[in-house]
Amino acid sequence: MSDRRLTRLHAHEMARGLRAGEFGARELIEAHLHLAHATDRALHAWMFLDDDDARAGADRADARLAAARRDGPAALAALPPLLGIPVGLKDLVVTRGQPSTAGSRILEGFVGPFDAHIAERIREAGAVVLGKTNMDEFAMGSSTEHSAWGPTANPWALDRVPGGSSGGSAAAVAAYHAAVSIGTDTGGSIRQPAALCGVTGMKPTYGRVSRFGIIAFASSLDQVGSFGRDVRDAAALLQTVAGRDDRDSTSSPVPVPDFLADLPDDDDLAAGYLRGLRIGLPREYFVAGMETGVEARVREAVSALESAGAEIVDVALPHTDYGLATYYIVAPAEASANLARYDGIRFGHSVRDGDVLADYLATRGTGFGPEVKRRIMLGTYALSAGYYDAYYVKAQKVRTLIKADFDAAFERVDAIVAPTSPTVAFPLGARLRDPVAMYLSDTCTLPVSVAGLPGLSVPCGLSDGLPVGLQVIGRAWDEGRVLRLGRAFEAITADAEWRRFEPTDLPALDDPSTPPPRVPSIPASGRGGD
Numbered sequence: 001m002s003d004r005r006l007t008r009l010h011a012h013e014m015a016r017g018l019r020a021g022e023f024g025a026r027e028l029i030e031a032h033l034h035l036a037h038a039t040d041r042a043l044h045a046w047m048f049l050d051d052d053d054a055r056a057g058a059d060r061a062d063a064r065l066a067a068a069r070r071d072g073p074a075a076l077a078a079l080p081p082l083l084g085i086p087v088g089l090k091d092l093v094v095t096r097g098q099p100s101t102a103g104s105r106i107l108e109g110f111v112g113p114f115d116a117h118i119a120e121r122i123r124e125a126g127a128v129v130l131g132k133t134n135m136d137e138f139a140m141g142s143s144t145e146h147s148a149w150g151p152t153a154n155p156w157a158l159d160r161v162p163g164g165s166s167g168g169s170a171a172a173v174a175a176y177h178a179a180v181s182i183g184t185d186t187g188g189s190i191r192q193p194a195a196l197c198g199v200t201g202m203k204p205t206y207g208r209v210s211r212f213g214i215i216a217f218a219s220s221l222d223q224v225g226s227f228g229r230d231v232r233d234a235a236a237l238l239q240t241v242a243g244r245d246d247r248d249s250t251s252s253p254v255p256v257p258d259f260l261a262d263l264p265d266d267d268d269l270a271a272g273y274l275r276g277l278r279i280g281l282p283r284e285y286f287v288a289g290m291e292t293g294v295e296a297r298v299r300e301a302v303s304a305l306e307s308a309g310a311e312i313v314d315v316a317l318p319h320t321d322y323g324l325a326t327y328y329i330v331a332p333a334e335a336s337a338n339l340a341r342y343d344g345i346r347f348g349h350s351v352r353d354g355d356v357l358a359d360y361l362a363t364r365g366t367g368f369g370p371e372v373k374r375r376i377m378l379g380t381y382a383l384s385a386g387y388y389d390a391y392y393v394k395a396q397k398v399r400t401l402i403k404a405d406f407d408a409a410f411e412r413v414d415a416i417v418a419p420t421s422p423t424v425a426f427p428l429g430a431r432l433r434d435p436v437a438m439y440l441s442d443t444c445t446l447p448v449s450v451a452g453l454p455g456l457s458v459p460c461g462l463s464d465g466l467p468v469g470l471q472v473i474g475r476a477w478d479e480g481r482v483l484r485l486g487r488a489f490e491a492i493t494a495d496a497e498w499r500r501f502e503p504t505d506l507p508a509l510d511d512p513s514t515p516p517p518r519v520p521s522i523p524a525s526g527r528g529g530d
């Protein structure tokens with residue numbers, strides 16, 4: 001099979017081909033490495049590709065496939081779904097012997113002494129890690145422009161952002177460099193880049209996946225999740241990493257259902273799930289500033305769900321407006337504590353400047369970028385004596401109200417659908433000088449994170465030639481239903497015209513004269529935003 005055909009397969013199609021002996025894992029991985037090396041200069045989705053490690057993983061997968069083939073069909077069928085499948089890891093997943101910078105200069109030169117829980121699980125499942133993907137520094141951002149190592153471009157339009165903070169993971173899947181990838185979502189960092197890159201992104205319930213070995217941003221919000229080019233692929237990767245791990249006391253003992261068993265390949269079967277399903281539509285999510293094309297695509301998606309038998313129910317989530325303010329107290333407060341460990345003594349970047357305090361100031365002053373410094377300032381302020389009650393404690397109370405809104409809605413409906421992002425991918429540089437405009441990118445995803453609920457983004461069409469995402473929100477631990485609704489939406493839109501489009505700027509990636517992504521210089525007085 002040609003490299004081009006191999007890289008365009010979905011993970012579940014790759015799995016079928018590997019079991020049928022149509023191609024080997026080594027051939028599959030070589031095709032992906034080749035494409036990623038050839039086209040990443042203009043995309044910058046990857047921090048690094050580890051060819052040797054990936055090839056060794058592919059050979060191990062081929063050996064497992066050969067052994068299972070000798071043992072017969074039952075052994076082949078029992079193999080893990082992601083055996084031999086190419087995966088990308090966000091650059092905040094610690095792996096033994098490999099760098100992880102979390103997009104920050106302060107972790108330059110840091111090499112992981114152990115594997116994150118999810119990296120162990122991915123390896124046990126025989127999936128093949130190609131390398132680490134670019135991200136906003138410490139996952140703070142919505143565009144991947146806050147990476148200390150330069151931005152990632154959107155494969156649909158190279159002068160636009162891929163979203164963030166997991167922009168590298170989303171772009172790598174959209175550009176066919178990997179079938180699936182790992183991201184983390186603290187306030188939207190899986191769902192928003194999935195929407196902007198036209199792929200599927202799944203953030204599970206807080207506590208569903210272990211954070212052991214994940215470089216922390218905001219501990220009560222951070223969740224590991226997955227990207228794929230369809231719901232089944234994102235579900236397969238979530239299945240692989242989900243479940244209790246004793247090394248993360250916030251990881252839950254709630255049993256992990258068999259997500260894949262409920263996601264049929266057959267479209268009619270998948271669509272049948274919608275009959276009688278009660279789906280809430282929150283009016284507060286059609287926010288001021290939402291692009292008309294985005295709103296139109298989301299409303300068309302809702303109509304399609306209704307035509308397929310779902311009951312659409314108007315629901316109110318009255319505290320939605322406070323999601324942003326709540327998040328921007330809680331997340332920076334926790335970040336300021338988590339980031340105190342980067343002292344120039346224990347990890348990575350270190351500047352000596354006299355005594356211990358001077359070393360600390362010089363290391364942190366040169367190691368952290370401007371957005372991270374802004375968050376540390378906001379966080380330490382919110383936690384300081386005299387302000388703690390007024391900001392942090394108040395924010396935690398509002399957090400409870402936001403959660404209560406969802407609880408009330410879920411008494412009436414089985415799931416909620418909403419836009420993922422109020423806009424399509426914006427131009428590189430457009431929001432960089434205006435932090436609040438950047439923060440507004442996440443208005444539709446933040447409340448879900450604040451409430452700890454599962455959220456999925458699936459592609460639902462194009463606006464001005466750029467992807468739009470539909471967000472599916474579920475009750476806590478109800479990822480199964482969220483994924484089935486997403487799969488059903490795929491089934492009822494399988495023949496939609498927009499599904500025939502793929503990222504439009506892929507040919508430019510092949511052209512060696514296409515420049516690497518960069519943020520255009522903006523005059524200091526210029527304000528970004530739409």
Ligand code: GLN
Pocket residue numbers: 139140141142164165184185186187188189190217331439442
């Ligand atoms: N954009 C949000 C922030 O900057 C969310 C990021 C995330 O989910 N990691 O904090």
